[in-house]
Amino acid sequence: MRIINGTHRGKIITVPRGLPVRPTTDFAKEGLFNILNNKIDYENTTFLDLFSGTGHISLELASRGSKNITAVDMNSKCIGFLRAISKELGFNINTIKSDVFSFLKQNKNSSDLIFADPPYDLANIAEIHELVFAGGLLKPEGLLIIEHGSKTNLENCRGFTQHRKYGNVNFSFFVNAEVKI
Numbered sequence: 001m002r003i004i005n006g007t008h009r010g011k012i013i014t015v016p017r018g019l020p021v022r023p024t025t026d027f028a029k030e031g032l033f034n035i036l037n038n039k040i041d042y043e044n045t046t047f048l049d050l051f052s053g054t055g056h057i058s059l060e061l062a063s064r065g066s067k068n069i070t071a072v073d074m075n076s077k078c079i080g081f082l083r084a085i086s087k088e089l090g091f092n093i094n095t096i097k098s099d100v101f102s103f104l105k106q107n108k109n110s111s112d113l114i115f116a117d118p119p120y121d122l123a124n125i126a127e128i129h130e131l132v133f134a135g136g137l138l139k140p141e142g143l144l145i146i147e148h149g150s151k152t153n154l155e156n157c158r159g160f161t162q163h164r165k166y167g168n169v170n171f172s173f174f175v176n177a178e179v180k181i
Helices: 026-036 056-063 076-089 100-106 125-134
Strands: 046-050 068-073 093-097 111-116 138-148 160-166 169-175
Touching: 026 056, 026 160, 026 169, 046 056, 046 100, 056 068, 056 076, 056 093, 068 076, 068 100, 076 093, 100 125, 125 138
Parallel strands: 046 068, 046 111, 068 093, 111 138
Antiparallel strands: 138 169, 160 169
């Protein structure tokens, strides 16, 4: 895993074996951040990372100057790894060990940017979108990005703006307004 840009550009992070993760490829992450670079003021963005796993997206955002980052994952080893790396790099990432669906039902804080990277074979991926919008968890003009496999189609969900494919990685983008990205 590598941090692409920011204060820790090029930093290689070794992920311990045995973590139940499928990190987003560097190719897909570069494509994603090429889109976000023109849309996001990293320093002033509240960010929620769902199914954070190793926290590679949170770490990338922190390296680019984001200060208000919350990462949620139910695996205690993943949360422990992200806490340790965050501390080592001097980042202040708020880590929460929780089932994402339970967290979304209880969370009352809204975010500017929400990124979800659920297991590709998760049957209820669209429920992430439903809970985010029903709970008012996305700020006005906010952006929700769901990473998914090729068999998942989220184009009929509210606020859908675009789909991007990078190899086997797919991103669906949703806005909380009639804004095109």
